[in-house]
Amino acid sequence: MTTTQHRAEAKAAVRKPEPRPSARERGTRLLAALFLAPTVIGVLVFTVVPIAGSVVLSFFHWNVIDSPTFAGTDNYRAAFTDDTVLVSFSNTLVFMFFAVALQLLLALVLALALDNRLPGWLRSTFRSAFFFPLVLSAASISVVMKYLFNQEFGVINWLLGHVGIDPVPWLTSEDSAMAAVVLVYVWQQFGFSFLLFVGGLNNIPKEIHEAASLDGATGIRKHLAITLPLLSPTLLVASVVGIINALQVFEQPYVLTDGGPGDSTRTVVMVIYQSAFEQLRFGEASAVGVLLFALILAVTALQFRLSRRFVHYQ
Amino acid sequence: MIPVNRMTYGLSSWARIAGLGVVALLTLGPVIWTVSTSLRAPAESFDLPPQIIPSAPTTEAYSQVFAQIDVWLFALNSTLVTALIAVGQMITAGLAGYAFARLEFRFKKPLFGLVLATMMVPLQVTIVPVFLILKSMGLTDTLLGLIIPAWPTAFGTFLMRQYFLGMPKDLGEAAMIDGAGPWRIFRSVYAPLAAPGLAIVGVLAFNYHWNEFFRPLILETSTDNFTLPLGLVSLQGNLGTGSVSVVLAGVVLSMIPAIAVFAVGQRPLREGITSAGVNR
Numbered sequence: 001m002t003t004t005q006h007r008a009e010a011k012a013a014v015r016k017p018e019p020r021p022s023a024r025e026r027g028t029r030l031l032a033a034l035f036l037a038p039t040v041i042g043v044l045v046f047t048v049v050p051i052a053g054s055v056v057l058s059f060f061h062w063n064v065i066d067s068p069t070f071a072g073t074d075n076y077r078a079a080f081t082d083d084t085v086l087v088s089f090s091n092t093l094v095f096m097f098f099a100v101a102l103q104l105l106l107a108l109v110l111a112l113a114l115d116n117r118l119p120g121w122l123r124s125t126f127r128s129a130f131f132f133p134l135v136l137s138a139a140s141i142s143v144v145m146k147y148l149f150n151q152e153f154g155v156i157n158w159l160l161g162h163v164g165i166d167p168v169p170w171l172t173s174e175d176s177a178m179a180a181v182v183l184v185y186v187w188q189q190f191g192f193s194f195l196l197f198v199g200g201l202n203n204i205p206k207e208i209h210e211a212a213s214l215d216g217a218t219g220i221r222k223h224l225a226i227t228l229p230l231l232s233p234t235l236l237v238a239s240v241v242g243i244i245n246a247l248q249v250f251e252q253p254y255v256l257t258d259g260g261p262g263d264s265t266r267t268v269v270m271v272i273y274q275s276a277f278e279q280l281r282f283g284e285a286s287a288v289g290v291l292l293f294a295l296i297l298a299v300t301a302l303q304f305r306l307s308r309r310f311v312h313y314q
Numbered sequence: 315m316i317p318v319n320r321m322t323y324g325l326s327s328w329a330r331i332a333g334l335g336v337v338a339l340l341t342l343g344p345v346i347w348t349v350s351t352s353l354r355a356p357a358e359s360f361d362l363p364p365q366i367i368p369s370a371p372t373t374e375a376y377s378q379v380f381a382q383i384d385v386w387l388f389a390l391n392s393t394l395v396t397a398l399i400a401v402g403q404m405i406t407a408g409l410a411g412y413a414f415a416r417l418e419f420r421f422k423k424p425l426f427g428l429v430l431a432t433m434m435v436p437l438q439v440t441i442v443p444v445f446l447i448l449k450s451m452g453l454t455d456t457l458l459g460l461i462i463p464a465w466p467t468a469f470g471t472f473l474m475r476q477y478f479l480g481m482p483k484d485l486g487e488a489a490m491i492d493g494a495g496p497w498r499i500f501r502s503v504y505a506p507l508a509a510p511g512l513a514i515v516g517v518l519a520f521n522y523h524w525n526e527f528f529r530p531l532i533l534e535t536s537t538d539n540f541t542l543p544l545g546l547v548s549l550q551g552n553l554g555t556g557s558v559s560v561v562l563a564g565v566v567l568s569m570i571p572a573i574a575v576f577a578v579g580q581r582p583l584r585e586g587i588t589s590a591g592v593n594r
Contacts, residue, residue: 025418028496032419039410039429042466046444047432053443110337113330122331128580129338132345134587135576137525139543140565143550144348147558153360155347187341192587199588248436251527255547269438269528276442277532289439296436 051293058287063280075287085288087263088271089295091178095267096246098182103190103242104235110190111197112223127198131191138188142255145184146171149256174264177257181265184252189245193238200234201227232311240303247296268292345569352376352562359559375559376567379549382560385567387538388545392524393571395460395541400519402465404512411474412500412508416486426475433468437528445532455535464523470515473586477511478504510582517579518586524572542568 021029058075062068079085110130114123133141148155149170157167170180204227212226228235250269253259259266259274268288276285346366351359353371356378379385413419414426444463445454453459486499494502527543534540540548546564576583 024495028417029419031496031500032413032417035409035413035417036425038406039466039471040425042406042463043429043432043468045447046463046466047435047440048428050440050443050447051435053446054439057442106337110334113334117327118331126334126338129341131584131587132576133341135521135525135572135583136345136569137527137543137572139525139527140546140568141344143546143561144344144565146550147360147562148344148347153362155362155364158362158364187344191341195584195588244434244436248438250438272438272441273528273532276445282442282446286442289442293436293439297434300434 054286054289054293057283058290060283062282064282065280068283071283075283076291078284079287079291084263084266085271088266088268089291091264091266092247092249092268095178095182095185095249096243099185099189099246099249100239100242102182102186103193104238106186106190107193107197107238108235110194111201112227114198115201127195130194133188134191136188138251139255141188142184142252145180145187146256149180149184171257172261174261177261177265181249181252181256184256185246185249189242193242196234196238197231200231204230232307236303236307236311240300243299243303244296247292247299348562348565348569352559352566354559356557356559359557359562375557375563378557378560379564379567383545383549383564384537385542385545385564388540388542389567391457391539392541392543392568395457396520396524398461399464399523400516402461403467403470403519404516406465407467407470407474407515408505408508408512410471411476411511412478412504414471414475415478416500416504417496429466429468429471431468433472441529441532448533454533455539457534457539459533460526460529460541464519467515467519470519473515474508474511477508481507513579514582514586517575517582520575521572521583524575 057068059071059073060068061071061074110126114126116123118126147153151157151167151169151172154170156170160166160168168176170176208226208230209222212222248269249267250273253265253267253270254273257265259270269292272285272288272292275281275288347364350366350368351364352375353373354365354368354375355370355372356375359375410429414422448454448459448463451459453462481504485503489499489503525543526541527547530541530544534544537545537548546561546568549564550561
């Protein structure tokens, strides 16, 4: 036998494993199955099956007590004609727009202001302060804010009085209730986008800034021309997550205004909650839920589409 | 050039620090107000001006909270639910994350895709069927009904997968050459290194579920099964706007564990929150 033959045989032996899986491979597969079982079974039972269930339920009338009756597209037609449902969608979109815009703007300005020319202890103090509200419960914060926004006795109107602004009927007027809900939400949430931006800014190589400074770019012009395009992947993430979260707003309007006055702060999730668990109209609630899911998917898809044009990856 | 830059920056950086300080004050203001008002006498708690340091501090509001609602029971419920969810998520995410990162098996990619896709699904879309499933299992209005559905965690699984992928592959290969089986490699080589990743999963789970409101509101109907956020909102309902300081004392009590986690685990919390966004 020549050496080449030897080599060829050795190669063939390496290339072709025995047809039956080895004990090791079987062991690996068994271990994988055991390790994955809790997560995969859990995801199937508590997410995949319920999504299918929601879609099915949305074509039925059901109040849990009587047996369900087929409803065709009644629930969807009702959703598109019911004033409360319609207004809840427009409220949610208005809320989303202002909440996300404010949250991103505030977070961006703060993250840019907190650059490394500030002493380290000051940066970490500010960073902790901005991110602190995130660890609190939205429900109990809303309880607190309800007192602060009180028209007669609230601290906010008291402070505004000092700069000559008349008491605002924050939570009791259809014109201002949504503004209060947005402010409370942004107060708690801007820290999330802030943390993302701080992380994103840290990833921009220092040399780029130095080069820009040498070329004479300073201040806002430098940020607009250089920082923002480089930060655009982070901006995309922050806005996608911000929008998805804002579309699901519930605790703040539930505690602050209970959807009122009138329907002025009623959001989609409040409608889902109320029609399912207060009025036992599970079919209608499911139809609204499916519509909300569709809206979230559509907004996310749109955003990624737009981003292909505007986001610069390094 | 550098000194000139520094000088021009002197003034504007003071303005910047002042601006940041104002925002920080507005951010922490409501929290400071909550703590100081909870220490005022219930009768005068809504009086203006607000006092940062109460003129006559008293813990009367705190004793009233304990008299009005069963704080100990709600705190016990919250602790049980949160701790069991956090531990459960660390186990499920640790195991599944390891399998996706380091084990070879069929359908790995589609399974991972399936788990990841569930991150996109809002809770409210699935809540009605989840409620019905739990009802058929007899788990509505029980703490287990809150705990079990929260065990599978797509985000935690993703995070742990990344974490295990970041560990050097040579370690496992060396152990394999020494004759260790797949379980031994996991148990003695990789699992001991996973603690920091698991800490992120645990801290995030604790923070989220300690504050959770929507699921308890729907699942828990009897007061005995209330968690703290539910108890607090009901405390406000019982009392109307009469004694603000009592409600605020309740809020402060419920914040303590969250603040403790913030103080001890700020780093894993921050890393978790940031990666929650960046890896989406």
